[in-house]
Amino acid sequence: MMLTLLISGPKQPGNDIDVYLEPLIDDLKSLWDGIRGVYDAHNGEYFTLRAALMWTINDFPAYENLSGCVVKGYKACPICGDDTPSHRLKNGHKICYIGHREWLPINHPYRRQHAAFNGKPEYGIPPEPLTGEEVLHMVENGDRVCWKKK
Incomplete structure (x- = not known):
């Protein structure tokens, strides 16, 4: 059904x-x-x-409303959380996420293109997604102010 x-x-x-x-x-x-x-x-x-x-299928703004997780601003990545690689543009005053090249394969050409991004090559590895037990621990202990309090 x-x-x-x-x-x-x-x-x-x-x-x-x-x-x-x-x-x-x-x-x-x-x-x-x-x-x-x-x-x-x-x-x-x-x-x-x-x-x-x-499961539910919804867009990113609805994901924020349903889960209570932040999906905009400096900590917008639901996987990276507090370690989201974000910076504010000087002239546009918008937040960008250039550090997400770490999710590309190690030998991807974009990782070496420093001039097209933030002036630095990317050698980092992506963070491991949280397990269900880790998320439950965070929700129960309030370690991260992400989920709505009712």
């Missing part, structure tokens, strides 16, 4: 997207508790049927 929710137009919710998702969350909670007495014709027995939300 696939549930879709499209919210667009001039009256879209912005930061209050959770209002639209609340009925879906209530339904998912009741489905997780299970529907007892579902009959399996193949095995000839009754069981409890449960449902879970496997």
Whole structure:
């Protein structure tokens, strides 16, 4: 089964997207508790049927609203977090992320092109993504102010 929710137009919710998702969350909670007495014709027995939300597909601004992680500014990379390689442009006053050449393969020609980027070649390696246990530890202990507090 696939549930879709499209919210667009001039009256879209912005930061209050959770209002639209609340009925879906209530339904998912009741489905997780299970529907007892579902009959399996193949095995000839009754069981409890449960449902879970496997994933959501959304754009980056909606990712910020749903997860509470910062996706703009100096620490915009959800993988790098506090170590996001960002600098502010002198004349444009915008934030750029030139240090993300570290995600390219080691022998990629862009890593050696210093004149086209920040004047330095890139020899760094990308950071390791956090494991689920590390994220849980951060959320429980409040090590990183990333997720919304309700």
